[in-house]
Amino acid sequence: MHYPLAVTSKTTYLQQTPPWSALLPAILLFALLAWRLDWLCDDSYISFRYSHNAALGHGLRYNLTLGDPVEGYSNFLWVVWLALIDWVGLDIPLWSRISSALCGALLVVSVARYASRRLDLGPWGAAATGLIVATLPPVAVWATGGLATMPTALLVFLAFERLLGDPERPRGIQAGLFGSLAGLIRADGSVWIIMLLGCAALLWAFRGKSRELGVAILQAAALPILLVGTHICWRYGYYGDFLPNTARVKAGYSSHRLARGVDYLAATLLTLPSLGLILVLALGSLRKSLVDVWLPALVLPAGSLLYAAYVGGDFMPMGRFLFPSIAFFPILFALAWKRIAPEGQGLKAAGFLALLLIIQVLGCFDLNLVPDSVRSRFHFRQDRVWESEISMQRNMKERAENWALQGKALALFVQPGESMSLGAIGAMGYFSGLELYDSYGLVTPSVIAAVDPIERSSPGHDRRVGPMFFNDQHPTYAGSVISDTKAPVHDQLGDFSAHPLSRLVEIERHPLPSGQGFAPGSELRLLRFQRWE
Numbered sequence: 001m002h003y004p005l006a007v008t009s010k011t012t013y014l015q016q017t018p019p020w021s022a023l024l025p026a027i028l029l030f031a032l033l034a035w036r037l038d039w040l041c042d043d044s045y046i047s048f049r050y051s052h053n054a055a056l057g058h059g060l061r062y063n064l065t066l067g068d069p070v071e072g073y074s075n076f077l078w079v080v081w082l083a084l085i086d087w088v089g090l091d092i093p094l095w096s097r098i099s100s101a102l103c104g105a106l107l108v109v110s111v112a113r114y115a116s117r118r119l120d121l122g123p124w125g126a127a128a129t130g131l132i133v134a135t136l137p138p139v140a141v142w143a144t145g146g147l148a149t150m151p152t153a154l155l156v157f158l159a160f161e162r163l164l165g166d167p168e169r170p171r172g173i174q175a176g177l178f179g180s181l182a183g184l185i186r187a188d189g190s191v192w193i194i195m196l197l198g199c200a201a202l203l204w205a206f207r208g209k210s211r212e213l214g215v216a217i218l219q220a221a222a223l224p225i226l227l228v229g230t231h232i233c234w235r236y237g238y239y240g241d242f243l244p245n246t247a248r249v250k251a252g253y254s255s256h257r258l259a260r261g262v263d264y265l266a267a268t269l270l271t272l273p274s275l276g277l278i279l280v281l282a283l284g285s286l287r288k289s290l291v292d293v294w295l296p297a298l299v300l301p302a303g304s305l306l307y308a309a310y311v312g313g314d315f316m317p318m319g320r321f322l323f324p325s326i327a328f329f330p331i332l333f334a335l336a337w338k339r340i341a342p343e344g345q346g347l348k349a350a351g352f353l354a355l356l357l358i359i360q361v362l363g364c365f366d367l368n369l370v371p372d373s374v375r376s377r378f379h380f381r382q383d384r385v386w387e388s389e390i391s392m393q394r395n396m397k398e399r400a401e402n403w404a405l406q407g408k409a410l411a412l413f414v415q416p417g418e419s420m421s422l423g424a425i426g427a428m429g430y431f432s433g434l435e436l437y438d439s440y441g442l443v444t445p446s447v448i449a450a451v452d453p454i455e456r457s458s459p460g461h462d463r464r465v466g467p468m469f470f471n472d473q474h475p476t477y478a479g480s481v482i483s484d485t486k487a488p489v490h491d492q493l494g495d496f497s498a499h500p501l502s503r504l505v506e507i508e509r510h511p512l513p514s515g516q517g518f519a520p521g522s523e524l525r526l527l528r529f530q531r532w533e
Contacts, residue, residue, distance in 0.1 A: 107153060156324045268318075304322045410524065
C-alpha cells in the first residue's frame with residue numbers, strides 16, 4: 001500500500017528539475033554574502049594542526065611529545081580531508097574555506113532543486129526557495145569559518161533527500177552513505193541521522209508499512225551503524241576513548257547548563273526572526289499528501305533545538321548547534337509558497353518573499369528586527385559582555401588573525417620540542433609548532449579530572465585552569481605578547497611585578513622583521529621559565 005502523494009511517478013519527479021537560470025541569483029547572492037563574512041575561527045586551527053601533523057606522517061596528533069594522542073577535534077572526516085589538502089601542498093586555511101563555501105553552494109542548489117521537484121514549484125518557486133537558503137545569516141556566516149559546519153548540513157540534507165525525496169523510489173544505500181559521512185565528519189552528526197530515521201519510521205508506519213520504504217530505512221540505518229561503529233572502535237584503539245576529548249570537556253548535564261541552553265535557543269531565534277515567520281506561515285500548509293515533506297522539516301529543527309538546550313548551547317556565533325537542520329526551514333517556506341502562489345495570490349507570495357529577504361540580508365549586516373535590549377536578556381555567553389552574533393563573528397575573526405600573527409612570530413624564535421601553557425591553542429599552535437598545554441583541556445585531559453564545571457561561563461568554556469596549573473610539567477614558556485619595542489613591559493602585561501609568574505620567568509625581547517605582517521618597530525616578548533614552583 002502506497003500513501004497518496006502529490007507527485008507519484010519517477011518521470012514526473014525528474015521533469016520538475018528547475019533550470020539553472022532560476023538558481024543563478026541565489027548562487028550569486030550566496031557567494032557575495034559568504035565573501036563579505038569570510039573568516040576563520042581560532043578553533044578551526046586546532047583541526048588544521050591535526051591535519052598538518054597527519055600529512056607529515058605523525059598521525060592524528062596535536063602534540064607530538066606531550067603524552068599519548070588526544071582527540072581534541074570533533075570532525076574526523078574534515079581533518080582527514082584537510083590532511084589530504086596539506087599533503088598535496090595546498091594551503092589548509094584557504095582551502096578549508098573554499099571547500100566549505102562549495103558545500104554551501106551545493107546546499108543552496110540541492111534544497112531549491114528538491115523543493116521544486118517534490119512540490120512542483122516551477123522556476124519562480126525554485127528561485128524563491130534558493131534565495132531563502134542563500135540569505136539566511138547562519139548560512140552566510142558558516143559558508144566559511146574553517147569548521148565542518150556547512151559540510152555536515154549538506155550531508156544531513158542529502159541523506160534526507162535520498163531517503164525521502166522521491167516517494168516512489170527511496171534510495172536507502174545512498175541515504176546510508178550520506179548519513180555515515182555526516183556521522184564521520186562531525187562527532188554528533190549521527191544525532192540528526194537518528195532523527196531522520198525516526199521520521200522515516202513514522203512515515204513507514206503511516207504509509208501502511210510499505211516494503212520499499214522499510215527496506216530503504218534498514219539500509220540507511222545499517223551503513224552508519226557499520227561505518228560509524230567502525231570509526232568508534234578505531235578511536236578507542238588509537239586514543240583510548242570511545243568519545244572525543246572535546247565531548248568530555250563540553251558534555252555533561254546540569255540545571256545551569258539547561259537554563260543556559262534555553263537562553264541560547266531564545267537568543268538564536270530572536271536573532272533569526274525570519275525562521276519564526278516561515279514556521280507560522282508553513283503551519284497552514286501542512287497537507288496530508290505532503291507529510292513526507294513537512295514531518296522531517298518540523299522534527300529535525302525541533303530536535304536540534306532540544307539537543308542544543310540539553311548540551312547548554314554553543315560558544316560559536318549564529319546558532320551553530322542548530323545548523324545541521326538549517327536547510328529544512330527553506331523547505332517549510334517552499335510549502336507555504338506552494339499554497340500561496342498557485343491561488344492567484346502572486347503579489348502576496350512576492351511580498352512575503354521580499355519581507356523575508358530584507359530581514360535576512362539586513363541580519364547579515366547586523367541590522368536586526370528585534371532590538372538589542374530584548375536579545376541581550378538571553379545572554380548565554382555569561383562570562384563576557386553581550387554582543388550581537390555578527391559582532392561576535394567579527395571579533396572572533398579579528399582575534400584569530402591576531403593569534404595567527406603571534407603564532408608566526410613565535411615560529412621565528414622557538415625551537416622544536418619547546419612548550420607553552422596557553423588558552424587560545426588554535427592559530428598560535430598551528431603557526432608556532434610549539435607543544436602546548438591547553439588550559440581549557442581540549443588537548444590536555446588532565447584539566448577535566450582536575451576541575452569541576454564553572455557556572456556562569458560560556459558554552460564550551462566550562463572547565464579551565466590558571467597559568468600555574470601546568471608548572472609541574474615544566475613548560476618552556478608561560479606566554480608571549482607582541483608589543484612596540486619602545487613600550488614598557490607593563491603596558492602589555494599589566495602590573496607584572498605583582499603577578500606570581502614574575503618570580504619564575506624571564507622576559508625575552510625579540511625584534512620582529514618588517515614586511516611579514518608585523519607592524520614596524522614591533523617585538524615579540526617571550527616569558528621563558530627559569531624555575532617552577
